[in-house]
Amino acid sequence: MQKFFKDKEHLVRMAALFAAGFVLFVVARAVLVPKGFGLYGHYRAGALADNKARPVVHAGRAICGDCHTDKRDELATGKHAGVGCEACHGPLARHAEDPSTLKPARPEPKTLCVRCHLANVAKPKKFPQIEPKAHYDGGDCHGCHASHVPNKEPTS
Amino acid sequence: MTSDRRDFLLTAGKLLIVTAPAAAYLEAAESGQAMEPAYKMADHYWGMIVDISKCIGCGNCVRADKAENNVPLEPFFFRTWVERYHVEGGWSEHPEVDSPNGGYDGFPEKYAAGDGAKSFFVPKLCNQCAHSPCTQVCPVGATFETPDGAVLVDKTYCLGCRYCIQACPYGCRYIHPATNTVDKCNLCYHRITKGLTTACCEACPTGARRLVDLKDPKDPVHELLRTHMVQILKPHMATGAKVYYNNLDGTVR
Numbered sequence: 106m107q108k109f110f111k112d113k114e115h116l117v118r119m120a121a122l123f124a125a126g127f128v129l130f131v132v133a134r135a136v137l138v139p140k141g142f143g144l145y146g147h148y149r150a151g152a153l154a155d156n157k158a159r160p161v162v163h164a165g166r167a168i169c170g171d172c173h174t175d176k177r178d179e180l181a182t183g184k185h186a187g188v189g190c191e192a193c194h195g196p197l198a199r200h201a202e203d204p205s206t207l208k209p210a211r212p213e214p215k216t217l218c219v220r221c222h223l224a225n226v227a228k229p230k231k232f233p234q235i236e237p238k239a240h241y242d243g244g245d246c247h248g249c250h251a252s253h254v255p256n257k258e259p260t261s
Numbered sequence: 262m263t264s265d266r267r268d269f270l271l272t273a274g275k276l277l278i279v280t281a282p283a284a285a286y287l288e289a290a291e292s293g294q295a296m297e298p299a300y301k302m303a304d305h306y307w308g309m310i311v312d313i314s315k316c317i318g319c320g321n322c323v324r325a326d327k328a329e330n331n332v333p334l335e336p337f338f339f340r341t342w343v344e345r346y347h348v349e350g351g352w353s354e355h356p357e358v359d360s361p362n363g364g365y366d367g368f369p370e371k372y373a374a375g376d377g378a379k380s381f382f383v384p385k386l387c388n389q390c391a392h393s394p395c396t397q398v399c400p401v402g403a404t405f406e407t408p409d410g411a412v413l414v415d416k417t418y419c420l421g422c423r424y425c426i427q428a429c430p431y432g433c434r435y436i437h438p439a440t441n442t443v444d445k446c447n448l449c450y451h452r453i454t455k456g457l458t459t460a461c462c463e464a465c466p467t468g469a470r471r472l473v474d475l476k477d478p479k480d481p482v483h484e485l486l487r488t489h490m491v492q493i494l495k496p497h498m499a500t501g502a503k504v505y506y507n508n509l510d511g512t513v514r
Binding site: 139142145146147148149152153155156157158159160161162163165166185187188189191192193195196220221223224225226227228229232 | 314315316317318319320321325328329330331345346347367368370372373374376380381382402403404405406407408413414415416417418447450451452454455457458460463464465466467468
C-alpha cells in the first residue's frame with residue numbers, strides 16, 4: 106500500500122480536494138435549492154399552492170343564487186340577466202360563507218346606475234346611455250325602473 | 262394434507278367471497294383519495310377573451326380586481342386597468358390614450374360627440390403569454406409559466422430586481438409597496454383552480470371579458486375564434502399572448 110502511494114501523493118491530494126469540493130457542492134445544493142424546484146420547470150412547485158392559497162373575495166353568482174333563488178330567477182328574465190350579482194352589490198364572499206356576519210348594503214341607485222349608463226362617446230353606440238340631468242332631473246332611478254328587471258320604457 | 266377437487270373448489274369459493282368485497286372496498290378508498298385533488302393542471306389551458314365592442318368603461322373589473330387581490334388603491338398599482346382611446350380622423354400613429362386612475366372611478370366625459378374621432382375602451386391585463394418575456398429574464402425563477410397556461414409569481418422567491426417589469430411589453434407588472442416584490446395579474450389562480458371565474462369576469466356587467474379554457478372543447482372560445490376577427494396585443498413580439506381581443510382597432514398599442 107505504502108509503495109502504491111509513493112510518488113502519487115499529489116494525485117491523491119488533488120482527488121481529495123475534488124471529492125471535498127463535490128461533497129460541498131452536493132450539500133450546498135441540497136440546502137439552497139428549495140423543495141419542489143424543477144418539478145414542473147425552472148421554478149418552485151410550491152409557488153402554485155401559494156398562488157392558490159389567496160382567500161376568495163367574490164363568491165360568484167352561482168353561490169348567490171343558491172340562497173337567493175327568487176332574485177336569481179327574477180334576474181334571468183330581464184335585460185340584466187348577464188350581469189353578475191357582485192357587479193352591483195360588491196364582493197360578498199364573506200357574506201356567502203356566513204350571512205350573519207356581513208349584511209350587504211343596498212346599492213344607491215343614483216350612483217350605481219350611472220356607473221354603467223352615463224353617456225360617454227367612447228361607449229358602444231348600442232349600449233343604453235343617459236344624460237342624468239336631461240333624463241330624470243335628479244329623480245330616483247327606481248321611481249321608473251326596476252334594477253333587477255330593467256324596463257326600457259318607464260312605468261308610471 | 263390431502264384434498265380432493267371438492268375441497269379445493271369450496272376453499273376457492275370462500276376465498277372469492279372474502280376477497281371480492283375487500284377489493285371493492287380498497288378500490289373505493291383509492292378512488293376517494295383520487296377525488297381529493299379535483300383540479301388537474303393537465304386538463305386546462307387558460308386564457309381570456311376581451312370584446313372591445315362590449316366594453317363600456319365602467320371600471321367594475323378594476324375595482325373587483327383590487328378588492329379580490331389586495332392591490333393598493335393608489336393609482337399606478339394595477340393588475341388590470343382600462344384605457345380610453347381617442348383616434349383623430351379614425352387612424353393615427355399616435356392616438357390619444359388616457360386612463361384616469363386606471364378606470365377605477367370610471368371615465369369622465371372628455372370628448373364631444375361628433376368630433377370626427379373614434380373612441381373606445383380597451384381593458385388590459387397580463388396576457389398570460391406562452392413565451393413570456395418576463396419569465397425569460399427572471400434571474401431566479403420567481404416568475405414562470407404553469408402547465409395550465411397561467412404566468413405566476415413566486416413571492417417568496419422574488420428579489421424585487423424589477424427586470425421583469427422592464428421586460429413585459431404590455432406594462433402589466435408593478436412592485437407591491439408592502440412586500441417589495443413584483444405583482445401582476447395571475448388570472449385569479451386561486452379562483453380558477455376552484456372552478457370559479459376570475460374576479461374581473463365575475464364583475465363585468467356586459468360580458469366584455471370572459472375567462473376561457475382553451476383545452477375544454479366545449480368552451481365557446483373555439484367558436485368565437487373561428488367566427489370572429491380576433492387579435493392579440495403586439496403580435497409582432499411573438500409573446501404567445503393568450504388574451505384575445507375581439508374588434509381590436511389597429512391603433513391600439
